[in-house]
Amino acid sequence: MRIGLIGNPNVGKSLIFNELTGLGVEVSNYPGTTVDIFLGTICLGSDTIEITDIPGIYSIDGKSESEQFAREIILSNSIDIYISVLDATHLARNLYLFIELAEFRRPAIIVLNMTDELKKRGLSIDSKVLEEIIGVPVLYVSARTGMNINEIIPLAAKRAAIPDLQVPYEAHIEAGIRSLFSLFGIKREEALMALLELHPDPKVNELADPIRNEISNTFHMTLHQIIATNRHNFALTIAQKVEKQNEQKEKYDFNKYLTSPVSGFFFLILIIGGLLSFAFLVGSWIDRLLLYTFQYFVTPAFNSLQLTGIWNSIGLSVLLGLEAGFGVAFPFILTFYLLVSLIEDSGYLTRAAFLCDRALHRFGLHGIAVIPLVLGLGCNVPAIMGLRLLRTKKQKRIAALMILLTPCSGRTVVIAGLVAVFVGLIPALSIYCIIAIVILASAYLVNRLSSGSEYGMVLEMPPLRWPKLLDILSKTYNRLKEFLFIAIPALVVTSIILGILQYFNAFAWVEEYIGGFSMAVLGLPSFATTALLFAILRKEMAVEILAVLAGTPQISLVMSGKQIYLFALINALFIPCISSIAVLFKEVGAKYTLIFCGYVMVLGIVIGALFNLLL
Amino acid sequence: MQNTVTEEILEMILIRSQSGKTTSISELGPLHNGTPAGDNDIRQLALAKLIFFDSDSNLNLTDKGTELALQVLKKHQILLAFFSEILGLDDGAASNEACKLEHSVDDSGISRLRGIVSEQGILINNSCKSRLNLSECSEGSIIRILSIKEHGNDRLLHDLGFCPGEHIRIIRKLHNSSLIIEVKGCEIAISRDVARDVNVTEEK
Ligand SMILES: Nc1nc2c(ncn2[C@@H]2O[C@H](COP(=O)(O)OP(=O)(O)O)[C@@H](O)[C@H]2O)c(=O)[nH]1
Ligand SMILES: [Mg+2]
Numbered sequence: 001m002r003i004g005l006i007g008n009p010n011v012g013k014s015l016i017f018n019e020l021t022g023l024g025v026e027v028s029n030y031p032g033t034t035v036d037i038f039l040g041t042i043c044l045g046s047d048t049i050e051i052t053d054i055p056g057i058y059s060i061d062g063k064s065e066s067e068q069f070a071r072e073i074i075l076s077n078s079i080d081i082y083i084s085v086l087d088a089t090h091l092a093r094n095l096y097l098f099i100e101l102a103e104f105r106r107p108a109i110i111v112l113n114m115t116d117e118l119k120k121r122g123l124s125i126d127s128k129v130l131e132e133i134i135g136v137p138v139l140y141v142s143a144r145t146g147m148n149i150n151e152i153i154p155l156a157a158k159r160a161a162i163p164d165l166q167v168p169y170e171a172h173i174e175a176g177i178r179s180l181f182s183l184f185g186i187k188r189e190e191a192l193m194a195l196l197e198l199h200p201d202p203k204v205n206e207l208a209d210p211i212r213n214e215i216s217n218t219f220h221m222t223l224h225q226i227i228a229t230n231r232h233n234f235a236l237t238i239a240q241k242v243e244k245q246n247e248q249k250e251k252y253d254f255n256k257y258l259t260s261p262v263s264g265f266f267f268l269i270l271i272i273g274g275l276l277s278f279a280f281l282v283g284s285w286i287d288r289l290l291l292y293t294f295q296y297f298v299t300p301a302f303n304s305l306q307l308t309g310i311w312n313s314i315g316l317s318v319l320l321g322l323e324a325g326f327g328v329a330f331p332f333i334l335t336f337y338l339l340v341s342l343i344e345d346s347g348y349l350t351r352a353a354f355l356c357d358r359a360l361h362r363f364g365l366h367g368i369a370v371i372p373l374v375l376g377l378g379c380n381v382p383a384i385m386g387l388r389l390l391r392t393k394k395q396k397r398i399a400a401l402m403i404l405l406t407p408c409s410g411r412t413v414v415i416a417g418l419v420a421v422f423v424g425l426i427p428a429l430s431i432y433c434i435i436a437i438v439i440l441a442s443a444y445l446v447n448r449l450s451s452g453s454e455y456g457m458v459l460e461m462p463p464l465r466w467p468k469l470l471d472i473l474s475k476t477y478n479r480l481k482e483f484l485f486i487a488i489p490a491l492v493v494t495s496i497i498l499g500i501l502q503y504f505n506a507f508a509w510v511e512e513y514i515g516g517f518s519m520a521v522l523g524l525p526s527f528a529t530t531a532l533l534f535a536i537l538r539k540e541m542a543v544e545i546l547a548v549l550a551g552t553p554q555i556s557l558v559m560s561g562k563q564i565y566l567f568a569l570i571n572a573l574f575i576p577c578i579s580s581i582a583v584l585f586k587e588v589g590a591k592y593t594l595i596f597c598g599y600v601m602v603l604g605i606v607i608g609a610l611f612n613l614l615l
Numbered sequence: 616m617q618n619t620v621t622e623e624i625l626e627m628i629l630i631r632s633q634s635g636k637t638t639s640i641s642e643l644g645p646l647h648n649g650t651p652a653g654d655n656d657i658r659q660l661a662l663a664k665l666i667f668f669d670s671d672s673n674l675n676l677t678d679k680g681t682e683l684a685l686q687v688l689k690k691h692q693i694l695l696a697f698f699s700e701i702l703g704l705d706d707g708a709a710s711n712e713a714c715k716l717e718h719s720v721d722d723s724g725i726s727r728l729r730g731i732v733s734e735q736g737i738l739i740n741n742s743c744k745s746r747l748n749l750s751e752c753s754e755g756s757i758i759r760i761l762s763i764k765e766h767g768n769d770r771l772l773h774d775l776g777f778c779p780g781e782h783i784r785i786i787r788k789l790h791n792s793s794l795i796i797e798v799k800g801c802e803i804a805i806s807r808d809v810a811r812d813v814n815v816t817e818e819k
C-alpha cells in the first residue's frame with residue numbers, strides 16, 4: 001500500500017514523516033524545504049506500507065515546480081491513500097488544499113497537526129463535526145509532542161474514505177461544468193481542470209475554451225480567480241462550523257521587533273553577526289583542543305611505534321590526514337552546520353528575507369533569495385537546490401552565481417583554520433568583505449546582462465518557534481555524516497597516496513609545471529597551488545592537502561602570512577567543488593554551469609594575482 | 616468654467632472629511648484639472664453658504680454644501696464605473712475622464728448611465744476614490760480586496776487567500792517597500808511590485 005503525506009508547506013509533514021519512518025528528512029521552519037520526494041517503508045502487521053513525503057504546496061492547481069509535481073502524482077494514481085496534514089491553527093487556509101484534493105475523489109484521512117499550539121491560542125476544533133461534514137476520519141495529533149502519531153497509519157490503512165464534499169461554485173461555472181458534461185460527457189473534476197486549463201489532455205482544455213472565455217469576460221476575472229474564491233469561501237464556512245474561540249489570548253509578539261524598520265535591521269546584524277562569531281569562536285576552541293590532543297597524545301603514541309621506511313611514510317600520511325580532517329576542518333564544519341540548522345529551524349530566515357527584499361531588488365532578486373544565500377554559508381549544494389524557491393529563470397541564475405561565490409563551511413575552514421589562526425582575525429574578516437564585494441558586483445553584472453521577467457516576493461512567514469535541540473542535533477548529524485563517512489576516509493586515502501608519491505619523489509614534475517606560474521603570478525609555493533587544485537573534491541580539502549604536502553599542520557612554519565592570506569582568498573573563489581558543479585548543472589543547465597565556473601576560476605586567479613601585487 | 620472649480624473644491628473637502636481629515640486652504644493644492652484653487656472661488660463658495668471656516672480656519676461643508684458635493688461624487692462614481700468596467704479603461708484614465716465629465720454631465724444623462732451600469736451588475740463603489748492599490752495603504756489598516764491582476768499567470772496569491780471580498784490587515788510596511796499582510800490568519804510577506812497588483816478599498 002502506498003500512502004502520501006500532503007499539505008501546505010510548514011505544517012509538519014516532514015516531522016511526521018520522520019516520526020513514522022525513523023528516517024532523517026529535513027525539518028525546517030520556512031516554506032518549501034522538501035523539494036525532492038522522500039520515500040520510506042514501514043510494516044503494519046503483515047503489510048509493507050510505502051510512505052511518501054510530497055513537497056509542501058498551497059494548491060494542486062498551481063504553476064510552481066512542486067505544485068506541478070504534486071499534480072502529476074495525484075493524476076498518475078501512484079498513491080493509494082492520502083494523509084492530508086492540516087495546520088489546526090490555520091484551519092480555513094489549510095482546508096483549501098484539502099478541498100482541491102477532495103475534488104479528485106481520492107481516499108484520504110485528515111490529520112490535524114499543531115494541536116499543541118491550538119490550546120495556547122485558546123482555540124478548539126470539533127473533530128466529530130468536521131468528520132461529519134467532510135466524510136473522512138479526522139485525527140488530532142501533535143508532531144512536536146508525539147501525540148497520536150502512532151494512530152496515523154492504522155487509521156489511514158483501515159478507515160480512509162473518499163471525501164464527500166462538493167464546492168458550490170458560482171452559477172456560471174456550475175452551468176459550464178454541466179454543459180461540458182452534457183456535450184462531451186466530461187466528468188466534474190475533469191471539467192474543472194479543463195476550465196482551469198490544467199487538463200493533461202490539451203484537446204479537453206480546448207473544448208472548454210468558449211465557456212472559459214465567456215465567463216472570464218463576464219466577470220473580468222480569470223477562471224482560477226473565481227474558482228479559488230469559491231473554494232476559499234467554502235473552506236471558510238466549514239472552518240466556521242467546527243472552530244471555537246474559547247478565550248481570547250493576547251500573545252506577546254516578539255515578531256514585531258524582528259520586522260520593524262529600525263530594530264529589525266539591528267537584530268538582523270546582531271543575529272547573523274553574533275552567530276557567525278559564535279561559530280568562529282567555538283570552532284577555534286574545538287580546533288585547538290583537537291590539535292592539542294593530536295600533538296600531545298596521538299603523535300607521541302605513533303612515534304613510539306618506531307616504524308621505518310615506507311611504512312613510516314604511510315603511517316605519517318594517515319596521521320596527517322586524520323589530523324587535517326578532524327583537527328582543522330571538523331570543528332568549523334560542525335559549528336557552521338549547527339548554526340545554519342538553528343537559524344533554519346527558528347523561522348528567522350523568512351524575517352531576514354522580508355527585511356532584505358528591497359536591497360535584493362537592486363540585483364534583480366527579491367527577499368526569498370536570502371534563504372538559499374544563508375544556506376550557502378553551510379554548504380553550497382543544498383543552497384543551490386533551494387533555488388527552486390525562486391520562480392523565474394533569471395532570478396535563479398543570479399542567485400546561483402551568488403551562491404557559488406558564497407563562502408561555504410569548507411571555505412570558512414580555510415579562512416578560519418589558516419588565516420584566523422596564523423595571521424589574525426581582522427585579515428580573516430577582510431576576506432569575507434572582499435568576497436561580499438565580489439558577490440554583489442557579480443550579481444549586479446549578471447542582472448544587467450541577462451534578460452527575463454522579474455516578479456517580487458510572495459512568502460509565507462511561519463510563526464517563530466523555539467527550535468527543539470534534538471531536531472537540530474539530528475539535522476546537524478545528518479549533514480555531518482557525509483563529511484565523517486565519505487570525506488574523511490577519502491582524505492586519508494588521498495593522504496596515503498600523496499605520501500607514497502612523495503616518498504618516491506614523484507612531485508618533481510609538479511614543481512616543473514606549476515611551480516613557475518604559481519610563484520610568479522600568485523606568489524605561492526607550488527605545493528600550495530597543488531593543494532588549491534584538490535579543492536575541487538571538497539573545498540576544505542585545500543587546507544588538508546596543504547598540511548599533507550607541507551608535512552605539518554603548523555602551516556606558518558612553511559608559508560609566510562601573506563602567502564597564507566592569498567591561499568585562503570584564492571580558495572574562496574577559484575574552483576567550485578564537484579558536488580556543487582553537479583547540482584548547478586541540474587538547476588541552471590550546462591551553458592550557465594560552464595560560464596559560472598569559468599567566471600569564478602578566472603576571478604580567483606585575477607584577484608589572487610592582484611592582491612599578490614598589492615600586498 | 617467657474618462651476619468646475621468650485622465643485623471640485625466641495626468634492627475634495629467631502630472626500631477628505633470622509634477619511635477623517637480636515638482641510639485648510641493650503642491643503643486644497645492643485646485640483647484634479649490642474650488649476651489651483653483661488654481665493655476668489657473660496658470666497659464665492661462661502662458667500663453661497665456652501666462652506667464655512669471653523670475656529671482652526673479649516674474649511675467645512677455646510678449641509679447644503681455636503682448635499683451638492685455628494686451629488687458630484689455620485690456622478691463621479693457612476694462615470695468611473697462606466698469607463699473602467701464597461702469601456703475597460705485602466706483605473707487612472709477612467710478616473711481622469713470621470714473627473715472631467717462629472718461637472719458637465721446633466722442629470723438625465725447620468726441617470727441613464729446609472730441604469731446601464733447597474734444592469735451589468737457592476738458595483739458602484741460607495742467611495743470610489745478610496746480605491747487604492749495595496750502598496751499605497753498604511754501599516755495597521757484593515758482593507759478589503761477588490762481585484763487582483765493575475766501577473767504572469769501566477770496563481771500563488773489567490774491560493775494563499777488573496778480573493779476579492781477578503782479582509783486583510785497590513786501588519787508591517789517597510790518604508791516604501793515590502794509589506795507583511797495578514798490573510799486568513801497567516802502572515803504573508805510580499806514585495807511592493809506584487810502589492811501594486813492588488814486593488815483594495817479601505818474599510819471604515
Ligand atoms: N508546535 C508544533 N510545531 C510543530 C508541529 N509539527 C511541526 N512543527 C514545527 O513546524 C515546522 C515545520 O515542520 P516541517 O516538518 O518542516 O513541515 P513541512 O514543511 O510540512 O515538512 C518545524 O519548525 C517543526 O518543528 C507540532 O505539532 N507542533
Ligand atoms: Mg518538509
